[in-house]
Amino acid sequence: MKDMRDFIAKCEEEGVLHRITAEVDWDLELSHIAKLNEEQSGPALLFENVKDYDSPVIISVCTTVERLAIIMGMPRESSLFDLYDAWAKKGETKIPPKWVDNAPCKENIIMGDDVDLFKFPVPKFYPLDGGRFYGTAHFIISKDPDSGWVNLGTYRSQLLAKNKIGTQFIKGKHADIMLKKYQKMGKPMPVASIVGCDPILFILGASRLSAFESEYDVAGAIRGEPIEVIKGETVDLPIPAWAEIVVEGEVDAEKFMEEGPFGEYTGYYSGVGTDPRNYIDVKCVTHRNNPIMWGTTVGRAVTDTHMTMALSYGATLWQQLLNMKIPGLKAVYCPPEASGRFMAIISMTQMYPGHVDQVLTAAISTEMGAYGLKTVIVVDDDIEPWDIPRVMYALSFRFQPNRSQVIKRGRSTPLDPSLPINAREITGRLLMDATIPYEWKDKPIPIELDPEMVKRVKARWSEFGL
Ligand SMILES: Cc1cc2nc3c(=O)[nH]c(=O)nc-3n(C[C@H](O)[C@H](O)[C@H](O)COP(=O)(O)O)c2cc1C
Ligand SMILES: [Mn+2]
Numbered sequence: 001m002k003d004m005r006d007f008i009a010k011c012e013e014e015g016v017l018h019r020i021t022a023e024v025d026w027d028l029e030l031s032h033i034a035k036l037n038e039e040q041s042g043p044a045l046l047f048e049n050v051k052d053y054d055s056p057v058i059i060s061v062c063t064t065v066e067r068l069a070i071i072m073g074m075p076r077e078s079s080l081f082d083l084y085d086a087w088a089k090k091g092e093t094k095i096p097p098k099w100v101d102n103a104p105c106k107e108n109i110i111m112g113d114d115v116d117l118f119k120f121p122v123p124k125f126y127p128l129d130g131g132r133f134y135g136t137a138h139f140i141i142s143k144d145p146d147s148g149w150v151n152l153g154t155y156r157s158q159l160l161a162k163n164k165i166g167t168q169f170i171k172g173k174h175a176d177i178m179l180k181k182y183q184k185m186g187k188p189m190p191v192a193s194i195v196g197c198d199p200i201l202f203i204l205g206a207s208r209l210s211a212f213e214s215e216y217d218v219a220g221a222i223r224g225e226p227i228e229v230i231k232g233e234t235v236d237l238p239i240p241a242w243a244e245i246v247v248e249g250e251v252d253a254e255k256f257m258e259e260g261p262f263g264e265y266t267g268y269y270s271g272v273g274t275d276p277r278n279y280i281d282v283k284c285v286t287h288r289n290n291p292i293m294w295g296t297t298v299g300r301a302v303t304d305t306h307m308t309m310a311l312s313y314g315a316t317l318w319q320q321l322l323n324m325k326i327p328g329l330k331a332v333y334c335p336p337e338a339s340g341r342f343m344a345i346i347s348m349t350q351m352y353p354g355h356v357d358q359v360l361t362a363a364i365s366t367e368m369g370a371y372g373l374k375t376v377i378v379v380d381d382d383i384e385p386w387d388i389p390r391v392m393y394a395l396s397f398r399f400q401p402n403r404s405q406v407i408k409r410g411r412s413t414p415l416d417p418s419l420p421i422n423a424r425e426i427t428g429r430l431l432m433d434a435t436i437p438y439e440w441k442d443k444p445i446p447i448e449l450d451p452e453m454v455k456r457v458k459a460r461w462s463e464f465g466l
Pocket of ligand 2: 151208209210213215
């Protein structure tokens with residue numbers, strides 16, 4: 001799969017994409033159809049007749065585990081954990097991108113004053129959103145001025161003017177770290193925003209790889225071949241050759257525009273009004289003929305964004321835990337209902353006293369877990385971490401508050417609505433031990449049915465009228 005068009009073809013073959021030919025308004029109508037469709041685990045939607053526009057919009061790409069499996073090139077019936085495990089293993093080798101000289105993303109090149117982003121069918125998602133959001137299922141490419149490390153990060157972009165889109169690089173995100181270096185050098189940071197491409201690139205844009213790791217190299221590793229890239233027209237950055245729409249420009253750390261709010265994946269609006277934020281001053285746009293605009297729904301779980309995060313965050317957490325080489329780890333589950341990032345459930349085989357405590361603290365020490373992960377639950381290996389009724393059982397009959405811990409301080413996400421709106425930088429964490437302690441000599445004796453009696457009862461079953 002090299003681009004969005006391959007994904008569409010594959011989904012049509014598998015019967016999980018639906019084309020909507022009726023006219024639909026980009027103003028709330030499109031996003032509301034998508035949200036309601038996602039609540040019933042519907043197909044990916046390709047809107048071919050968007051009011052005021054000639055080009056299509058695709059949405060609900062990542063909403064089901066089945067479609068995530070299609071994107072990863074895995075069997076349709078794979079579980080989320082199968083995808084984590086494949087990602088963790090393939091992602092260990094890195095395959096850097098390959099430069100090409102000609103690319104479909106250059107079919108149309110628009111420079112300077114001719115740039116007009118209102119020519120693309122950009123949706124407005126929720127009633128109190130500050131405007132239309134050009135960048136939801138997109139990512140921003142930037143380069144570290146010291147090391148040349150190329151980063152892909154998904155940071156929302158509001159359409160602010162015909163040649164300006166907002167950015168919201170939350171503190172410590174890789175683009176934020178880079179932007180601060182450009183600021184010290186007294187220069188704006190060259191960037192490119194990519195819309196519509198091999199979906200694995202967007203999922204990687206939203207994943208929390210460690211600093212100095214390029215999302216391109218991991219995408220290549222998952223694909224088993226390098227991602228094809230081409231130089232930008234005005235920026236010295238590698239651009240995915242098969243992208244639908246490429247916005248090139250620069251971000252000046254000292255220039256701001258009013259941005260937001262946006263109906264976020266927490267189910268609440270980010271903030272209460274607008275906030276001054278940096279923006280991309282667009283110098284050039286290149287796009288394919290009949291470019292496909294791509295959006296992702298946010299809002300209350302579970303939507304497309306939650307599924308994207310459940311894969312990207314869960315897979316990175318699993319990979320980073322495996323890299324710690326702790327014995328006994330069996331599986332991890334990051335529930336989509338928690339957006340794959342507020343809660344992690346880990347199942348493990350205990351091998352020594354204190355082993356569970358090691359795993360609980362390891363999870364919040366990974367790059368992934370050190371950011372916003374609030375609750376970690378460890379269960380014994382007889383329970384699958386995605387089997388929520390069994391997890392509830394363990395939380396009732398094995399969990400003991402006195403063997404669990406509250407960590408008072410850790411890095412939070414400023415979007416967590418459980419914290420006061422002006423104090424969201426630091427979060428607490430809860431580490432829940434829902435296992436039977438390894439060191440207990442006398443363990444509770446589980447009730448097993450008598451096998452002979454089961455046989456006898458089954459033989460007589462019809463006699464009981466059951
Ligand atoms: C749809 C969507 C929108 C997102 N918006 C933002 C955002 O506005 N700001 C931000 O810092 N992170 C945002 N994220 C989360 C980042 O993509 C994620 O933290 C990622 O790790 C950032 O890349 P980096 O690790 O290379 O900095 C968003 C994720 C998704 C899926
Ligand atoms: Mn990164």
